[in-house]
Amino acid sequence: MRLIQFAVVESLSATSPEGVLLDIAAVTILLCAFACLGSKLFDRYVIYYGAQSIVLSFAAAVVALHEHDAGLWVLAALTLLIKGIGIPYGTRHFLIERFELKRDVSLSTGLSSSLIFGAFLTAFAFLVIRSGTVPNGLVAQAVVPISTAVILLGALCMVVRRHTIAQLIGWLIIENGVFLGAIAIVATFPFIVEAGVFLDAVAAVLIMIAFVSGLARQLAEASAPELRQLSE
Amino acid sequence: MIALAVIVVLLPLTPALASALTARARPLGAVAVVSGLATLAVAVAIAVGVSGGQRVRGLSGFLYLDPLSGFFLATIAVVVALASIGSAAYVRAEEQRAKLRPLQVRLYFIFFAIFASMMLASFETGNLGLLWVLIEASTLASCVLVGLEGKPVSLEAAWKYIIISSFGVTIALVGTLFLYFAASDLPGSPTQHLTWSFLFAHAGGLGAQSLRLAFLLALIGYGTKVGLAPMHTWLPDAHSEAPSPASAMLSAALLNTGMYAIIRFQALTRAELGSHYAGRILLIFGFASVIVGALFIVLRGNYKRLFAYSSVEHMGIIAIALGFGGVLGFYGALLHTLTHAIGKAVLFLTSGDLVLRYRTRLVDEVHGVLSVTPLTGAILLLAALAVAGSPPFGLFLSEFTIVRAGLQHSSVVLVAALLVLLAIVFIALVGAAAGMALGDSPARPTAGPAYVERSGRLLAATPLVAGLAMLLVLGLWIPGGLDRLILQSIHAIS
Numbered sequence: 001m002r003l004i005q006f007a008v009v010e011s012l013s014a015t016s017p018e019g020v021l022l023d024i025a026a027v028t029i030l031l032c033a034f035a036c037l038g039s040k041l042f043d044r045y046v047i048y049y050g051a052q053s054i055v056l057s058f059a060a061a062v063v064a065l066h067e068h069d070a071g072l073w074v075l076a077a078l079t080l081l082i083k084g085i086g087i088p089y090g091t092r093h094f095l096i097e098r099f100e101l102k103r104d105v106s107l108s109t110g111l112s113s114s115l116i117f118g119a120f121l122t123a124f125a126f127l128v129i130r131s132g133t134v135p136n137g138l139v140a141q142a143v144v145p146i147s148t149a150v151i152l153l154g155a156l157c158m159v160v161r162r163h164t165i166a167q168l169i170g171w172l173i174i175e176n177g178v179f180l181g182a183i184a185i186v187a188t189f190p191f192i193v194e195a196g197v198f199l200d201a202v203a204a205v206l207i208m209i210a211f212v213s214g215l216a217r218q219l220a221e222a223s224a225p226e227l228r229q230l231s232e
Numbered sequence: 233m234i235a236l237a238v239i240v241v242l243l244p245l246t247p248a249l250a251s252a253l254t255a256r257a258r259p260l261g262a263v264a265v266v267s268g269l270a271t272l273a274v275a276v277a278i279a280v281g282v283s284g285g286q287r288v289r290g291l292s293g294f295l296y297l298d299p300l301s302g303f304f305l306a307t308i309a310v311v312v313a314l315a316s317i318g319s320a321a322y323v324r325a326e327e328q329r330a331k332l333r334p335l336q337v338r339l340y341f342i343f344f345a346i347f348a349s350m351m352l353a354s355f356e357t358g359n360l361g362l363l364w365v366l367i368e369a370s371t372l373a374s375c376v377l378v379g380l381e382g383k384p385v386s387l388e389a390a391w392k393y394i395i396i397s398s399f400g401v402t403i404a405l406v407g408t409l410f411l412y413f414a415a416s417d418l419p420g421s422p423t424q425h426l427t428w429s430f431l432f433a434h435a436g437g438l439g440a441q442s443l444r445l446a447f448l449l450a451l452i453g454y455g456t457k458v459g460l461a462p463m464h465t466w467l468p469d470a471h472s473e474a475p476s477p478a479s480a481m482l483s484a485a486l487l488n489t490g491m492y493a494i495i496r497f498q499a500l501t502r503a504e505l506g507s508h509y510a511g512r513i514l515l516i517f518g519f520a521s522v523i524v525g526a527l528f529i530v531l532r533g534n535y536k537r538l539f540a541y542s543s544v545e546h547m548g549i550i551a552i553a554l555g556f557g558g559v560l561g562f563y564g565a566l567l568h569t570l571t572h573a574i575g576k577a578v579l580f581l582t583s584g585d586l587v588l589r590y591r592t593r594l595v596d597e598v599h600g601v602l603s604v605t606p607l608t609g610a611i612l613l614l615a616a617l618a619v620a621g622s623p624p625f626g627l628f629l630s631e632f633t634i635v636r637a638g639l640q641h642s643s644v645v646l647v648a649a650l651l652v653l654l655a656i657v658f659i660a661l662v663g664a665a666a667g668m669a670l671g672d673s674p675a676r677p678t679a680g681p682a683y684v685e686r687s688g689r690l691l692a693a694t695p696l697v698a699g700l701a702m703l704l705v706l707g708l709w710i711p712g713g714l715d716r717l718i719l720q721s722i723h724a725i726s
Contacts, residue, residue, distance in 0.1 A: 151406075158399070167395055174399065178406055186412050188422045191361030195405055198368050202398045205372055209379065209394065213387035 018066045022184065025059035026146040028052075029180055030122070033153040033173050037118050038111055042101045045169045046088045049176075053083035056176050063183045071193050072183065078193070079179070082200045087172065087207070094211045095165055099218070106162040114160045118153050125149035143184035150177030164210045168203070175199050233281055233288045237297060240274040240305065241353045243267050244312060248345035255334035257327040260341045261320025265691075267345075268316025275309030275352070278302055283717040285724070289358070293427035296358025299720035304355045304492050306717075307570045310702070311484040311577050312348045314695040318477040318581040319344060321692035325588050325683050326475070336380055340475065347373040347481060351489050360408050360496070361426045367457065367489060368401050374486060377478040378470045389473035396466040400456020404493070407449030411500070414442035428496055432725075435503030447501040447510055450494065451517065457490030460517045460551060461524035464544045468528070471540035472593060476584025479536060483543045483580055484573040491550060491569065498554060499725035507557045514555035515646070521548025526653045529660045532595045535586070538664055539579050542619055545657055546572045552650060553634040558641045562722045564633035570714075571626035571706055575619040578699035582612050585692060586668070588682035595664050600673035605682070609669040611696045616665030618703050620658040626706030 032052035036045055057079035064072035095101065109117070125148035154177060157170030182192055246267040247260055254260060279302035282288065288297040323340055326332045332340070347370055354366035371394065379390030408426070415425040418437045424430045431438065456463040471479045494514075501510040525545025532538055546568070553565035585608045590598050602609030618625035631654065638647040683689045 155399075158395075164391065171395060171399060171402075174402055178402055178409075181406070182409050186409050186416075189361070189409060189412055190422050190426060191365065191408075194361070194365055198365055199398075199402065201372060202368070202394065205375060206391070206394060206398075209375075209387060209391050212379075212382070213384060213391065216382065216384045216387060 018062050021062045022059055023142055025055050025062065026143045026180060026184075028055045029059070029176060030146050030150055030153075033150045033157075033177075034115065034118055036169060036173060037153055037157055038115050040104050040107070040111065042096045042104060042163075042165055043092070045104075045166065046091050046096065049169050049172055050084055050088035052173065052176055053079055053087075056180060057084055059180065060183050063187050067187050069187065071190075072187060074193050075179075075183075075196055078196055078200070083172070083176070087200070087203055090204075090207050091165065091168070094207060095214065098211070099214050101165065104161060104163050104166055106166075107160060108162065109160040114156065117160075118156055121152040121156060122149040125152055144181055147177045147181030147184065150174075150180060153177075164213075168206050168210065171206070172203060175203075233278070233297065234290050234295065236274055236278050236281070237288070237290075237295060237356050240271060240278060240309070241349050241356065243271045243274060244348035244352065245345050247316075247341040251338045251341045255338045257320075257324040257332075257337050260337065261324055261691075264316040264341060264344070265320050268313040268348075271348070271352070272306075272309045272313040275305045279306040279717055280713060283713055283720055285720045287429070287724075289429070292423060293358045293430065294362055295356060296427070296429055297356060298429075298724040299717055300492075300495070300724050301355040303566060303717050303721045304488065304569075305352060307573050308348075308351055308355070308485045308488065310570075311481065311573050312352070314574070314577045314581065314699055315477045315480045315484075316344075316348075317691060317695040318480060318577075318584060319475075321683060321688050322475060322477050322581075322584045322588070324688060325692075328684060332380075336382070339376060340380055340478075343373045343376040344478065344481070347377065348485075351485055354489055355492060358428045359423070359426050360411065360428055360431075363493060363496075364401070364405055364408050367404075367454070367493060368398075370486060370489060371397050371401060371457070374474075374478070374482060377481075378474045380475060380478070381473070386473040389469040393466045393470040396463070397457055400453045400463060402453070403456070404450050404453025407446045407451075407453050407497070410442050410446035410449060411438075411497070414439040414446055428500070431500055432503060435500055438500070438504050440505060443501060443504055444509065447497050448513065450497040451513060454490040454493040454497075455517060455551075458487050458494065458547050458551075459490075459521070459544050460547060461521040461544060464521065464524065467544060468537040468540040471543070471580075472534055472536035476536075476580050476587060479540075479583070480577040480580035483540065484577040487543060487547055488569055488573060491547065494551075495554065495565075495725060502557075502726070511555045511557050514551045515642075518548045518551030518553075518555055519646075519649070521545065521551065522650065522653045522657075524548075526656045526660070529657055529664075532660070532664045534593045535595045535598070535664065535668065536580070536583050536593050538595065538661070539576065539583060539619075542579075542657070542661060543572075543576055545653075546576070546619075549631065549634060549650075549654075552646075553637060556634065556637040556641045558637055559719075559722055560633060560637035560640055562726070563718055564630055564637050566718045566721060567633060567706075567710075568627065568630035571630050571703060572619070574699050574702050574706075575615060575625070575627055578611065578615045578696055578703070579619055581692075581695055581699075582608060582615055585682045586612070589680075595668060598668040599671040601669045603673045607693055608682075608696075611700060613665055613669045614700055615696075616661055618700070618707075620661045621654060622658070622662075624707040625703045627703070629707050629710075 032048045035048040057076045060076035126145045129145040154170045154173030247264040250263040282302040350370035375394040459467040498510045525541045528541040621631045
């Protein structure tokens with residue numbers, strides 16, 4: 001029985017080369033989430049999110065190399081292609097450039113206070129994920145609190161910003177946090193690729209709705225002066 | 233049995249195939265009615281087949297049927313059948329008034345079909361990962377229905393719906409990951425560690441700490457789909473903006489799909505940690521939902537939102553019943569799932585007739601439904617009474633069972649609080665419905681009859697009368713087969 005447990009979280013110990021790489025990747029992912037939280041320009045959101053996804057795909061590749069797991073290689077490739085390139089490109093092309101969006105003004109909290117909140121949430125994540133949940137001496141012990149922090153930061157993004165694109169990016173950051181945690185503690189989870197594909201489909205639908213409702217709003221704005229003219 | 237299980241998932245898809253040939257509402261509606269009724273027949277056959285406590289396993293645990301899945305299959309199939317008949321009438325009426333373009337008619341039937349099929353499939357899998365995928369897929373399919381009308385406000389509702397419930401479902405994925413992690417000490421393959429029946433048999437070996445976390449996350453995640461407060465905020469918007477038969481499906485079927493997942497997670501948690509931990513959390517979320525539901529039902533405004541808040545309240549009642557536990561508590565929860573599903577389907581389909589007739593969704597602008605269309609008015613009043621929990625309808629019986637469970641397994645204070653909240657809801661809901669049904673007929677002309685043709689009127693009335701009749705029967709007498717199915721379902725999860 002013991003043997004089987006170690007096949008699952010097989011000693012990706014914090015001191016092995018893979019462990020160190022995964023740790024660095026996790027910290028970079030956390031920094032990207034903070035960068036998103038501290039930015040006001042729509043362009044930047046997308047750039048930081050894309051960078052975060054590319055780092056995540058690197059992390060997935062590291063674990064795939066360690067576990068020799070084909071599913072994880074697929075996950076790494078899909079993360080790179082869809083989240084690293086596809087979604088940032090789609091958001092930029094269909095939403096930001098199409099509707100000429102520049103600066104996010106619908107913030108309910110100032111940038112500095114949301115960064116401070118973010119720091120609190122990160123500390124909170126480290127406090128709640130105690131060693132009781134995750135076995136000692138494994139890289140997961142550092143990565144799981146970080147991934148929890150990334151999830152919380154994404155949620156914070158969604159809470160303090162009201163613009164649809166900011167909410168979309170916030171949700172995507174949450175998703176990245178979930179997958180970071182997943183590859184660290186349950187790399188052999190059988191549905192990891194399917195789950196990734198489904199969440200990407202959700203992202204595509206969200207981009208589509210934002211696009212269509214943007215068009216509808218543009219149409220309404222364009223027709224409003226006309227209506228006024230008719231009434232005169 | 234395995235063949236039936238495959239058929240019941242494929243049958244609802246026939247309207248989607250038919251929509252490749254035509255975009256007219258009449259033939260598509262006819263196909264939907266036939267496939268809805270056939271689905272119901274097959275689902276009932278499956279439920280009868282497993283009502284003796286049989287388990288059906290196949291495809292290394294991906295296919296798994298037990299009495300609980302049979303019960304939910306039959307319940308959702310009833311809703312699918314009622315809503316399919318309602319859709320046939322509603323979409324045709326909207327098409328005749330040129331409110332829906334051919335593309336929208338086509339999209340409606342395609343995504344209605346996928347939505348129904350995904351929900352039915354989610355009861356047939358024993359694999360918790362696949363369950364997650366199927367529930368997520370049903371969210372995606374139903375989102376198209378919510379945004380179907382393409383107005384900015386319905387698109388906003390669709391956005392809110394999908395972003396909040398996807399957030400919830402992502403949390404549920406984390407819960408599933410933690411459950412998988414909790415199972416890492418067990419023997420067996422990775423796929424088995426996600427198979428519910430395997431986990432249930434070996435629940436004693438699950439890691440307690442991770443399992444606690446897994447249940448909490450799954451409850452929050454799937455609870456978002458169920459509409460438990462405070463994760464319910466998407467629900468009133470989506471229910472009020474979707475076309476009414478789709479609202480009926482959301483309220484009466486989709487919410488129960490989320491509840492089914494919670495029941496499965498609760499069973500695992502109870503097997504390892506005892507009933508106390510899960511029960512307490514369910515009671516907290518349940519009471520929060522009933523309170524939120526009651527508060528917003530009192531603030532009447534949009535009647536579809538009113539019915540949506542009533543769904544929040546009823547999901548809260550089911551969560552409370554699961555929290556009370558014991559055979560009586562589970563019996564009440566399952567019976568309430570069935571009776572609420574039928575009652576809410578009838579109520580939302582009635583609201584469809586009102587929208588067509590009055591072209592408004594505000595309670596205060598609708599008067600005298602009884603004198604304008606006597607049948608719709610009568611059904612509106614009776615269905616509101618039934619959903620508010622008045623005898624002799626089925627919801628009275630199920631709520632009574634839940635109260636008895638509370639007295640047996642929990643404190644009198646909680647039961648008293650529940651009764652007070654139910655009384656508030658009763659007064660507010662019946663008051664709003666009475667205000668709409670009674671009174672003088674409106675001074676300004678209504679938008680004309682809801683259905684031009686006689687066949688349309690007949691088609692629209694069928695599910696309303698049938699649903700109300702079922703509720704009446706369930707209030708007076710529980711068929712022996714249903715009783716056995718519910719008892720066996722309880723046996724399967726305890």
